[in-house]
Amino acid sequence: MPDLHEISLIVNGVVREVTVPARRLLSDCLRHDLGLTGTHVGCEHGVCGACTILLDGEPARSCLTLAVTAAGHEITTVEGLAGDDGPSAVQRAFRECHGLQCGFCTPGFLCTATALLRENPAPTDEEVVEGLSGNLCRCTGYQNIVKSVHRAAELLAEES
Amino acid sequence: MTTKLFGEPIPRREDERLVLGQGRYLDDLGRQAVAAAFVRSPHAHARIRDIDVSRALDVEGLIAIYTWEDLPGLVAEPLPLLIPHPALTHGRTAYPLAKEIVRHVGEPIVMVVATDRYVAEDVCGLIDVDYEFLKPVVGLEEAAQGVHLVHEDVPGNLGAHLVQEVPARDGRSVAEALESAPHVLEFRLDIERSASMPLEGRGVYARWDADDRSLRVYSSTQTSTSVRMALAAKLGLPLPQVEVIAPDVGGGFGVKIVHPWPEEILVPWAAITLGREVKWAEDRREHFISSAHERGQVQHIKVGFDEQGRVLALDVDILHDHGAYTPYGIIVPIITATQLLGPYKIGAYRVVFSSIYTNTVQVTPYRGAGRPQGVFAMERTMDRIAAHLGLDRTDVRAANFIGPDEFPYDQGLIFQDGRPLIYDSGDYPESLRMLKELIGWDDFPAMKQAAAEEGRRIGIGVGCYVEGTGVGPYEGGHVQITSDGRVHVSTGLTSQGQGHETVFAQIAATELGVPFEKVSVVTGDTRRFGYAVGTFASRAAVMSGNAIALACRRVREKALKIAADALEADPRDLEITDGVVHVVGAPAAGIPLATVAVLSNPLRYAFDEEAQRATQFAGTADPDKAPLEDEPGLEGKDYYSPIRSTFASGMHAAIVETDPDTAEIRILRYAVVHDCGRLINPMIVEGQIHGGVAQGVGGALYEKMAYDEHGQLLNASFMDFLMPYVTEVPHIETAHLETPSPLNPLGIKGAGEAGVIPVSSVIAGAIEDAEGIPIMRMPISPSDLYDLRRATD
Numbered sequence A: 001m002p003d004l005h006e007i008s009l010i011v012n013g014v015v016r017e018v019t020v021p022a023r024r025l026l027s028d029c030l031r032h033d034l035g036l037t038g039t040h041v042g043c044e045h046g047v048c049g050a051c052t053i054l055l056d057g058e059p060a061r062s063c064l065t066l067a068v069t070a071a072g073h074e075i076t077t078v079e080g081l082a083g084d085d086g087p088s089a090v091q092r093a094f095r096e097c098h099g100l101q102c103g104f105c106t107p108g109f110l111c112t113a114t115a116l117l118r119e120n121p122a123p124t125d126e127e128v129v130e131g132l133s134g135n136l137c138r139c140t141g142y143q144n145i146v147k148s149v150h151r152a153a154e155l156l157a158e159e160s
Numbered sequence B: 001m002t003t004k005l006f007g008e009p010i011p012r013r014e015d016e017r018l019v020l021g022q023g024r025y026l027d028d029l030g031r032q033a034v035a036a037a038f039v040r041s042p043h044a045h046a047r048i049r050d051i052d053v054s055r056a057l058d059v060e061g062l063i064a065i066y067t068w069e070d071l072p073g074l075v076a077e078p079l080p081l082l083i084p085h086p087a088l089t090h091g092r093t094a095y096p097l098a099k100e101i102v103r104h105v106g107e108p109i110v111m112v113v114a115t116d117r118y119v120a121e122d123v124c125g126l127i128d129v130d131y132e133f134l135k136p137v138v139g140l141e142e143a144a145q146g147v148h149l150v151h152e153d154v155p156g157n158l159g160a161h162l163v164q165e166v167p168a169r170d171g172r173s174v175a176e177a178l179e180s181a182p183h184v185l186e187f188r189l190d191i192e193r194s195a196s197m198p199l200e201g202r203g204v205y206a207r208w209d210a211d212d213r214s215l216r217v218y219s220s221t222q223t224s225t226s227v228r229m230a231l232a233a234k235l236g237l238p239l240p241q242v243e244v245i246a247p248d249v250g251g252g253f254g255v256k257i258v259h260p261w262p263e264e265i266l267v268p269w270a271a272i273t274l275g276r277e278v279k280w281a282e283d284r285r286e287h288f289i290s291s292a293h294e295r296g297q298v299q300h301i302k303v304g305f306d307e308q309g310r311v312l313a314l315d316v317d318i319l320h321d322h323g324a325y326t327p328y329g330i331i332v333p334i335i336t337a338t339q340l341l342g343p344y345k346i347g348a349y350r351v352v353f354s355s356i357y358t359n360t361v362q363v364t365p366y367r368g369a370g371r372p373q374g375v376f377a378m379e380r381t382m383d384r385i386a387a388h389l390g391l392d393r394t395d396v397r398a399a400n401f402i403g404p405d406e407f408p409y410d411q412g413l414i415f416q417d418g419r420p421l422i423y424d425s426g427d428y429p430e431s432l433r434m435l436k437e438l439i440g441w442d443d444f445p446a447m448k449q450a451a452a453e454e455g456r457r458i459g460i461g462v463g464c465y466v467e468g469t470g471v472g473p474y475e476g477g478h479v480q481i482t483s484d485g486r487v488h489v490s491t492g493l494t495s496q497g498q499g500h501e502t503v504f505a506q507i508a509a510t511e512l513g514v515p516f517e518k519v520s521v522v523t524g525d526t527r528r529f530g531y532a533v534g535t536f537a538s539r540a541a542v543m544s545g546n547a548i549a550l551a552c553r554r555v556r557e558k559a560l561k562i563a564a565d566a567l568e569a570d571p572r573d574l575e576i577t578d579g580v581v582h583v584v585g586a587p588a589a590g591i592p593l594a595t596v597a598v599l600s601n602p603l604r605y606a607f608d609e610e611a612q613r614a615t616q617f618a619g620t621a622d623p624d625k626a627p628l629e630d631e632p633g634l635e636g637k638d639y640y641s642p643i644r645s646t647f648a649s650g651m652h653a654a655i656v657e658t659d660p661d662t663a664e665i666r667i668l669r670y671a672v673v674h675d676c677g678r679l680i681n682p683m684i685v686e687g688q689i690h691g692g693v694a695q696g697v698g699g700a701l702y703e704k705m706a707y708d709e710h711g712q713l714l715n716a717s718f719m720d721f722l723m724p725y726v727t728e729v730p731h732i733e734t735a736h737l738e739t740p741s742p743l744n745p746l747g748i749k750g751a752g753e754a755g756v757i758p759v760s761s762v763i764a765g766a767i768e769d770a771e772g773i774p775i776m777r778m779p780i781s782p783s784d785l786y787d788l789r790r791a792t793d
């Protein structure tokens, strides 16, 4: 048995203790050790972005991150995007604009878009495209995803 | 029938959980299951001399290692050939684990079960397989020469050969019609391989209940009912003891209609054998080398035509690459051969295909399923004719169109469902008119001229298709209204992102006159509905949509009858609004469906207050009648089985720009006119079109399977197989035309595959227009275009 490491992660605002081998991917740790299966794995080689989470607020690929290196850091997964009053503006916008079909890529897009709009609350079309250009979707053709992000910006502006 | 919900762009039901991260995809289930992993062949063609597991045995966490020799009975037999055809004289399928010979890189040889996937893969790495190399057969034309064989007993590597000929209306053969045609052209076209490539790979999770002697299997499949039947047969279990469920599925696009996959048999078998829950989730490399690909064809075309560009004779010879095995028969080349004709009535037609074995991943349908290749052949032919005669490309197409008054139109061939290829409805001239307006076809020459003056190269292309959708044999629907007023709808076919929970609820709510929120839909769960075919060929909305509508009509009729007794009215005077049955025009004095559901089931024992109304002393029953006339419960089931497919159609146009120096290709505009009959939810149909076009753009400009001469797939990762990101997909402008299908009660046609079908032909035509160089091979990369320029200079 490889050496095990006891680590603690702050996931969606909650401190979680977990024991993992050094090679355990953060994506597997979140999904299989902590049961947070909303984060998806589409390639496990850092290209598709389905596994995108927010690591200290910044989008990161959990399939390219070892769980042990995330020790002590703050992680937000798709399960942590909604507030007490329900789905976030980004989540609502994706539904309203039909920004998802099979939904497998969606958690990655939601996390990416959340960070994008936090940095830039009123992005141009080019900025949205640029911001999403690291995430693959095989279903939607992206048109409605771009639309969803613009809509989310509107909703956020209305809320603030 | 009210029309409130049918036809409305209602936001999707399924998104409520999916955006919260609460979907349940295959690998989200079974946290306590042990993991399977596979040793797969690193060689394209080899004989297995020995498998040595001795180094692996001490790994902590290892549970079991299986090779072909360990498999019992039918599990050890080759996988089924799903769709036999008389022309498929040499159909071959793989063993679940290789027996003696491996025929493509990625073929499974050993299954390992361990406490987790990491350990299982460690074990795989310690298993030594000794191979004797055999000559790999790679490349369609080399394979067709048959010098080296993929299967020793398949001469010429020829799996199937099919000749179909439809003489001209005057009885002349293709040869005769070509002989006398004023103009004849002959050319060759090539299309490379691509693949469905859903973001979620395949996966299987099996639970064996030893006390109950029952098996529950979850599979990321497009057909849970067929997997169930295959499993019961292979494992020798009584069918009622096997349940198969397709959970949320992260995309299919065709590849998940193939079944049973080796893993789909082996994982449940291991679960039974070990008495433990076992799960396997495919990784991306496995998906590239162990699932299925599509598209690869070489086409030779000879066409005869008159001065207006009307086709008098068309002779097409297709070499189709079906890879190492043929589990799905020859459906793909059959579809190419039959759907090639598109919206046109041509003179004499002859199509010949040879389906060839190569030492590569097997070929089974990918969205479009042979149509993109057929449309490529036909639309490139139309463009060649126009170029030869100096005519406008849309005029040549229009000259060949089937007229709106000529339906039903019999193309004289047999379609993939074994039925005559008869188009049910359409309006192709109107579709073309709308497309030309949408893209600005007539203004394009001026635009091109203006661009040229700025030193820019732009071109326009157009492509038309007809798509047989909603193939049989049948689908069913079950509808139950319970005493809480909720409506439970189920159908056997599966969902992979098409929004079935929403559109089927729209249909049911409309048919029954109940609020949308009251309706819930379950698909792909054999516990709820055991009879189904599957989700493929743009058939779900047509097949299950109509079956559910028919089932709702039965339930409605029953509800009206029971309510009529209670209200002492004539059922013909009743209607249902917002879940309340009432006399037309008098919504206040009605009886809720919840109560009707109570009354539909005469009770001896009450379980709540509402239920008391149906008990024996409640005074609600007529003492002179037997308590039960019909079946108990407010539920109904029905099936829809069409006599043949319904034919959707569409036309696409694109404007592209090519860089004079770098040969970079950019799509400036993309326009789609689409006719899928009546729309249930236009937002969802548009989404299907967008996604299809994006896959089409991938196939036209980026995606191919790069096999080397050893049969190694060089680009088996998302790093190297280039699927379009948001940066590669143009904005898609859409317009809808609705010619209802006369074949089904709802008048709908399928929409799932349409978007992808003509894209390669459209882009090829546009690049050709920009460059003045014939584009005869797709996909095309900037370096391909650069080489073409140099070769032409």
Ligand code: FES
Pocket: A040, A041, A042, A043, A044, A045, A046, A047, A048, A049, A050, A051, A052, A061, A062, A063, A064
């Ligand atoms: S799964 Fe991490 S980038 Fe694809």
Ligand code: FES
Pocket: A099, A100, A101, A102, A103, A104, A105, A106, A136, A137, A138, A139, A140, B199, B250, B251, B497
């Ligand atoms: S919605 Fe299916 S991959 Fe994006």
